[in-house]
Amino acid sequence: MIVQLLTSFIASATFCILFNTPRRMLLPCGLAGMLGWMVYLLLSPDWKPVVATFFATVIVGAVSQIFARVFKMPVIIFSVGGIIPLVPGGLAYDAMRRFVEDDYITALQVAVQALLLSGAIAAGLVLSEVLGQMFRRRRV
């Protein structure tokens, strides 16, 4: 578990270097990614991957909103880094590889799964954003 958390932290932070995130934001970005991956790991034994990904992304979104207010940066800086471990890049690649290898049935299954996971991530981000907006409006 600790190894998983450490690697997800490093993976998120290093990905943010690739995306040219401002230097002092790398730590919070890694933190957001680590939190998301932690939630995913905790939920994944009991829940379907799509559901686990959805809740993990809601957490990432919420953390990103908080970081965005604290550091006065756009939310995207943190949410991009945060969802990196959850993003179904490996599945997208796997799907394409199976297509190329003529294994169409498996390829379609994997592709649909990747699409659903992407949908879960997008929905999670949108939900946390909407919740954040509602919260802000109530306070003002």
Next chain:
Amino acid sequence: MDSPENNTENNNIYEIIDLCLLAGKIMLQNGAETYRVEDTMTRMAAALGFPGAHSYVTPTVILFTTSRTEQPKLFRIAERTTDLQKVAQVNDISRRLSQRKLTSAQAREELAAVDDSAHAYPAWLRVAAAALAGGCFTIMFNGRYSDALPALFVSGIGYAAAAYLQRLAQIRFFAELTASILIGLLSYLAVQAGIGAETDKIIIGSVMPLVPGLLITNAVRDLMAGHLISGLSKGAEAFLTAFAIGTGIGLVLSFVA
């Protein structure tokens, strides 16, 4: 400092449109979400005295019009990368413009500087970051530690190759295809040489820096938000990249297996 009314009178309306378009262009080229680009442009226009401005943003084109001009202006976007620093900077400029802490002339200067600025991290650091990310992903996908080390090197080399080839050929598909062929070959050779255990785990970790996972998510998100054209074209872009990577790896595997 000028009052907003003065601003409007002193400035040519086309200059204001250009200013908003420049901000939109920088944001879109560097990976901001569609809604954020539209929002920033209309906010900037409102701050400069055009509250009824409209924009239409797709990944390849920005259309922008203020209510008082007849002709909308169009801007073509050819190249897209992800550079969050520039997105944050433009966001900041637009916010200060809205708060009247910045005149339009100052905003133009700052935007031009942001547009010209280079990547904040040197190339070797980016390659090192890609390498580290690849190694970490191998472990996160339940690979063994013995697979993480080759993945570290393979993903670094793969990312460097993709970045170099893209500058050389300007065609992303070609760069990604060649890089993934290289990744497949190196992973296979590493396992053959006894450095790694599972070719698949090394490959999956190593392609992660190239894979368009983020683009897929953004595409779905745009679709959900009702930006249908943006969503579809981002989806197409993501599909092409995934196709290039899949083809490259598949090519290698079908030759060696």
